[in-house]
C-alpha cells in the first residue's frame with residue numbers, strides 16, 4: 001500500500017506558511033513505514049526541533065484504478081478517517097529553501113497517524129473536522145474548503161500512480177498548524193465523532 005498526500009489544499013493554510021495557492025494539486029508520498037495506527041504514540045524524532053501536526057481527512061481506496069475520471073472517482077472510496085501528517089517543519093523549511101525533496105521532513109517513521117475509519121454515507125464534500133491538543137481546539141476545517149476535491153485528487157493522482165485497494169490519501173490540512181511537545185495528546189473529531197487519538201512521547 002502507499003500513502004498519497006496532498007499539500008496546500010486549503011487556501012488559508014497555504015497562506016499561513018507563506019506558500020502560493022496552487023493551481024494544480026501538490027502531491028507527495030509517504031511509505032508504509034510511516035503508518036501509525038491503533039492509537040500508538042509517536043516518539044519525538046531526534047532530528048527535529050519543530051515537530052508539527054497537520055490534521056487531515058484521510059480517504060481509503062477500495063478499488064484498483066488508473067486514469068480514473070473525476071465523475072467516477074466516488075466509486076473508489078467508501079471509508080474515511082482523520083489522520084495527522086506529522087511534519088518536521090524545520091527540516092522541511094531547509095529542504096524547501098534548497099529546492100530539495102521534503103520526504104525526510106514528512107515521510108519518516110510514524111509520520112502518518114490514522115484513526116478509525118467510518119463509512120462516508122453522505123459523501124465527503126461537506127465534512128467538518130477538528131483537532132484538539134490536550135483538550136484544546138487547535139484546528140477546525142471543513143472539506144468544502146478544499147481547493148481540490150477528493151474526486152479531483154483521485155482523478156489527478158491516478159494519472160501518475162495506479163491506485164490500489166488499501167491505499168490512503170491524506171487530503172491536506174486547514175489552517176492552524178502548530179508545534180508539538182513531548183506528552184501532548186492529539187484527538188481528532190470528524191463530524192463530532194472521535195476517531196483519532198495519539199500521544200507524543
Ligand code: MG
Pocket residue numbers: 005006007054056085172173
Ligand atoms: Mg499535510
